[in-house]
Amino acid sequence: MKDVEADLQDQITRYLSNQEWNDLTDQVNRLANDPQPNTLARVFTGVPRTIRSADTALRITVDGAVSVDSGRLPLLIRDWPLARLIRVWVLMNIPKLELSAYISLIERLFQYGEMEELAALYAALPIYHYPTEWRFRCTEGIRSNMAPVRQAVILNNPYPSHFLDEGAWNQLVLKAFFTDENIPQIIGLKTRNNGKLAGALVDYAYELYAAKRNINPFLWILVAPFLDERAYRLMEQIIQESQQTLTRKAIAYAFGTGNFAPATDFITRNSELTDLRNTAGTPWDGWLDQTD
Amino acid sequence: MCNYSERDRASMGERVALELDLVKGFRFFDPHIHMVSRTTDDYQAMADAGVVAVIEPAFWVGQPRTGIDTFRDYYSSLIGWERFRASQFGIRHFCTIGLNSREANNEALAEAVMELLPFFIYKEGVVGIGEIGFDDQTAAEEKYYRLQLELAKEAALPVQVHTPHRDKTKGTSRSMDIALEHGLDPGKVIIDHNTEETVKEVLDKGFWAAFTIYPFTKMGNERMVEIVKQYGPERILVNSAADWGISDPLAVPKTAALMVKSGISKEVIEQVCFKNAVAAFGQSGQLDESMLAEHIVIDQGQKFEGNSILRGGQQPRRDAGSIIIS
Numbered sequence: 001m002k003d004v005e006a007d008l009q010d011q012i013t014r015y016l017s018n019q020e021w022n023d024l025t026d027q028v029n030r031l032a033n034d035p036q037p038n039t040l041a042r043v044f045t046g047v048p049r050t051i052r053s054a055d056t057a058l059r060i061t062v063d064g065a066v067s068v069d070s071g072r073l074p075l076l077i078r079d080w081p082l083a084r085l086i087r088v089w090v091l092m093n094i095p096k097l098e099l100s101a102y103i104s105l106i107e108r109l110f111q112y113g114e115m116e117e118l119a120a121l122y123a124a125l126p127i128y129h130y131p132t133e134w135r136f137r138c139t140e141g142i143r144s145n146m147a148p149v150r151q152a153v154i155l156n157n158p159y160p161s162h163f164l165d166e167g168a169w170n171q172l173v174l175k176a177f178f179t180d181e182n183i184p185q186i187i188g189l190k191t192r193n194n195g196k197l198a199g200a201l202v203d204y205a206y207e208l209y210a211a212k213r214n215i216n217p218f219l220w221i222l223v224a225p226f227l228d229e230r231a232y233r234l235m236e237q238i239i240q241e242s243q244q245t246l247t248r249k250a251i252a253y254a255f256g257t258g259n260f261a262p263a264t265d266f267i268t269r270n271s272e273l274t275d276l277r278n279t280a281g282t283p284w285d286g287w288l289d290q291t292d
Numbered sequence: 293m294c295n296y297s298e299r300d301r302a303s304m305g306e307r308v309a310l311e312l313d314l315v316k317g318f319r320f321f322d323p324h325i326h327m328v329s330r331t332t333d334d335y336q337a338m339a340d341a342g343v344v345a346v347i348e349p350a351f352w353v354g355q356p357r358t359g360i361d362t363f364r365d366y367y368s369s370l371i372g373w374e375r376f377r378a379s380q381f382g383i384r385h386f387c388t389i390g391l392n393s394r395e396a397n398n399e400a401l402a403e404a405v406m407e408l409l410p411f412f413i414y415k416e417g418v419v420g421i422g423e424i425g426f427d428d429q430t431a432a433e434e435k436y437y438r439l440q441l442e443l444a445k446e447a448a449l450p451v452q453v454h455t456p457h458r459d460k461t462k463g464t465s466r467s468m469d470i471a472l473e474h475g476l477d478p479g480k481v482i483i484d485h486n487t488e489e490t491v492k493e494v495l496d497k498g499f500w501a502a503f504t505i506y507p508f509t510k511m512g513n514e515r516m517v518e519i520v521k522q523y524g525p526e527r528i529l530v531n532s533a534a535d536w537g538i539s540d541p542l543a544v545p546k547t548a549a550l551m552v553k554s555g556i557s558k559e560v561i562e563q564v565c566f567k568n569a570v571a572a573f574g575q576s577g578q579l580d581e582s583m584l585a586e587h588i589v590i591d592q593g594q595k596f597e598g599n600s601i602l603r604g605g606q607q608p609r610r611d612a613g614s615i616i617i618s
Contacts, residue, residue, distance in 0.1 A: 041411060048416045049577070056583070111364070112411045114371035146376040 161188020388422030422452025
C-alpha cells in the first residue's frame with residue numbers, strides 16, 4: 001500500500017501547487033479518519049475545484065500496472081485526466097468499513113455522479129474492497145451509453161475479466177466491437193475467450209458483411225480457436241475478396257492456428273498466403289503471448 | 293420553463309430560415325435551452341450554426357413528477373448523458389440546477405428536492421441555481437424561491453430566474469425585490485424571459501436581462517434587434533429556451549443573423565450572443581472563455597481517448613456510434 005501511495009502521490013503532486021496538495025491531503029486524511037457520506041461526496045465532487053491550477057487537457061499514463069496491495073487488483077493508468085487519478089486515489093483511501101456501510105458509501109457516489117465522476121468510479125473497480133460485490137455495478141457501466149464511462153470499465157480495467165460471468169463478459173466484448181473500441185486494450189481478452197463468444201462474433205460478422213460494413217480484423221483473432229463450418233464459410237469468402245491487408249492477415253492467422261481441417265487445407269493450397277501469417281506490426285502481435 | 297399553452301400562437305407568424313452565410317465565423321452560446329426535450333438532429337443543426345456552448349436549466353418536464361427519484365434521475369441526466377450527447381457535436385454543455393416554480397407547489401415533494409439539491413449544485417459544470425422563481429406566484433413558490441436564493445448565496449453561484457408568463461411585470465419586480473432582500477448581488481442574478489415592459493427596470497436595478505426568442509419568427513427576432521438598438525449590449529443575453537413546446541433551438545444564431553442585417557456591429561452581436569453569457573455564468577468559477585476556446589481540441593482528444601488509433605487515413609469524426617443505442 002505504501003509504495004502505491006507514494007507512486008500515485010508522486011504523480012499527483014507533480015501537477016499541483018503546494019497549497020492545492022495540502023488542501024487535498026487534509027481532505028483525504030479527514031476522510032480516512034471519519035468516512036462520512038457527506039464528507040466523501042464533498043471531497044470527491046470538489047476535486048476540480050481543489051486543483052484549479054492544473055491543466056484540464058492533461059492526460060496521465062503510468063507505464064505498466066500499479067499494484068495496490070495483495071488483496072486488490074492493480075490499476076492500469078492510461079490517458080487519465082488528473083481529476084480521475086486524484087478521485088481514484090481518494091477512493092483508495094476510504095477505509096474498509098463493514099460491508100454494507102462500505103458499499104452504500106460508494107454506491108451513493110455512483111447515484112449522483114456526473115460524467116467524469118462516473119468514469120473515475122468505474123476506473124476504480126479494481127481497488128474497491130469486497131470485490132465480488134461490484135459485479136452488477138460493473139455490468140451497469142458496460143451498459144452505459146456515455147463513451148468515457150463505458151470505456152473506463154471496458155478498457156485497461158482488470159476487474160471485468162476477474163469477476164464477470166461468461167454471459168456478462170461476452171456482452172462486454174460484443175459491446176466493445178459495436179462501439180469500435182481499441183480491442184487489445186480489453187484486459188483478459190485472451191484468457192476469457194470462449195466458444196459462445198466466438199459464435200456471437202461470427203453472427204455479428206455475417207450481419208456486417210450483409211450490410212457491406214467493415215469488420216474489425218481483431219474479431220477473427222478471437223474466432224480463431226473456435227473455427228467451425230459457419231465461421232469458415234464467411235472467412236474464406238472474405239480473405240479472397242478483401243483488399244485490406246490486416247483483414248487478410250487476421251484470417252490467414254486464424255486459418256493457420258486453428259484445428260479446423262478445411263482451414264488448414266486452404267492455407268496449404270494457397271501458399272501465397274504464408275506471408276500473411278506473419279503477425280509483426282499487427283494489433284494482435286504481442287497480444288497473443290499475453291497471459292492475463 | 294416555457295409553457296407551451298401560454299405562448300401566443302397568433303403572434304408567432306411565419307418561421308424564418310437561418311441565413312447561415314450571415315453568421316459565418318460567429319461563436320454562439322445559448323444560455324437557456326432544454327436539450328433533454330430535443331433530438332440529436334437539433335444538436336447537429338446547432339453545431340453547424342456555430343453554437344459552441346449551452347446552459348440547460350433544470351425545469352418542469354411537461355407533467356408533474358410524482359417522486360424524488362425522478363428528480364434525481366433528471367438532475368443526473370443533466371450532468372451525465374446530456375453532457376455527453378452535446379460533446380459528440382463539439383458543444384459544451386453546462387447546466388443550472390434547481391426546483392422549478394411550478395413543482396414548488398407540491399410541498400411534500402419540494403421538501404425532498406431541497407434536500408437533494410446540495411448533492412448536485414457543487415458538481416463540475418453546474419453554473420448556477422436555476423431556473424427558479426414564480427409561476428402562479430403562490431406562497432409555496434415564494435417559500436422555495438427564497439430557500440434556493442439562500443442556497444445560491446451559500447454556494448456562491450449565480451441564479452437563473454424564470455419570470456412568470458401571467459402578471460409578468462409585477463412578478464418580475466417581485467422576483468428582483470426578493471433577491472435583493474436576501475442580499476444577493478444583482479450582478480450574479482440573471483432575470484429570464486424579459487419583454488419590452490420589463491427590461492428597463494431589470495437593467496436599472498443592476499441585474500442581467502435575458503431574452504427568450506419564443507416566437508421563433510421574424511417578429512420575435514426583430515423585437516430583440518430593437519431592444520439591443522435601444523439599450524445597447526450591456527448585461528443583455530439572448531436565448532432560445534427551446535424545449536418540448538413550439539420553440540427553435542436555432543433562435544440565437546437566427547437573431548444574430550437578423551442583427552447583422554440590421555447593421556448592428558459584430559462586437560455587439562458577440563457580446564449579447566456569447567460573451568455576456570460567459571461573463572454572467574462564469575461567476576460560478578465553472579466556465580470561462582479560455583475553456584470554451586480549448587474545448588474543441590480537448591473534445592476531439594476525448595472522443596478517441598483510449599482509442600488512439602485513427603485507422604489509416606481516417607479523419608476524426610463525430611462519435612456517432614455512441615449515440616446509436618448499442
